[in-house]
Amino acid sequence: MTATEAQVVARVFEPAPAQRFQMPCHYLLHAEQGALLLEAGGLRWTLPPARAALVAADEPVLVSLPQRVVACSALFSPSFVSDPPTPLSVFDMSPLGRELLKALRGVDGHETLDSHATALFRALAEVAWALSRTPSPAVMPVARSPQLRRALALMEARLDQDQGFEALAAEVALSPRSLARRFSGEMALTWRQALRRLRMVRAVELLAQDGLSITEVGMSVGYASLSAFNAAFRDFAGQTPSDYRASFRS
Incomplete structure (x- = not known):
């Protein structure tokens, strides 16, 4: 060969x-x-x-x-x-x-x-x-407009914080109604669904690293308790954060 x-x-x-x-x-x-x-x-x-x-x-x-x-x-x-x-x-x-x-x-x-x-x-x-027959759910739709790309960047930078939709709309110079239309039209997601997806994608990335405990990962993406993070991650990935972390380690 x-x-x-x-x-x-x-x-x-x-x-x-x-x-x-x-x-x-x-x-x-x-x-x-x-x-x-x-x-x-x-x-x-x-x-x-x-x-x-x-x-x-x-x-x-x-x-x-x-x-x-x-x-x-x-x-x-x-x-x-x-x-x-x-x-x-x-x-x-x-x-x-x-x-x-x-x-x-x-x-x-x-x-x-x-x-x-x-x-x-x-x-x-x-x-x-x-x-490859079991693709990862950790995927984000791509925003097309500069306003929505800016909104997503702000959301991603603040995953560990409480986020408000109206304040976000003001930051990107759109009305809340217009921003909501951008999310649904460009990403087929609501703002809350997009925020949750961003948090889960970041959690998947952090779980692949060794520096943070699972509780710390959950807090860094905006969950106040381990139980809330476990429930959200299980709903997203079909397994707990600890099971996911164990699945790609020897």
Whole structure:
């Protein structure tokens, strides 16, 4: 088997604005450190180390780097593997998937792969294809108007605070009625639904890190009690924060 049929690309990327990303191969996009922002089809995902994206060959996406990222991603030729179940899926990366990426990290992309590396790449593809069938719910619709983008940025910066809709509308120079129409028209969400989604997306990102306890994660995204955070997260993700954190750790 030749290395062009499958390879792992590991490199450091400095912060960069959104750029169109389209590959002639299937691409498993994963960050070992930092977080990527991925946008496609009017939706936006954050990719911390606990999450990955499987992008089918020739599928266009926008990728931005708000911070320094250490990426470790895999490329698969369409002749080597079957097509992914969907053109794009973002999902929680399993410990097995991360270990397979690490095991293949040192493989030279210009050398012919031996049988061991070939078997590992096939195993990685099996894992990634299976995981892609259960996409992460931590996704946000993309706002189109500058006023709504500004409103979302303000909301995201204040997730740990009590937020008022009328005050937010005044800050972005819209009436509450006009802002409510922007939320429903551009995102198909109410303001409260968008705020809750932002809090859950941030919680997913924080749970992937080791620095905060689950109670601290809940408080940092605006929940005054662990029970309230547990209930909201279970309703959003289908499992408790502690179960979610355990699911992507060895």
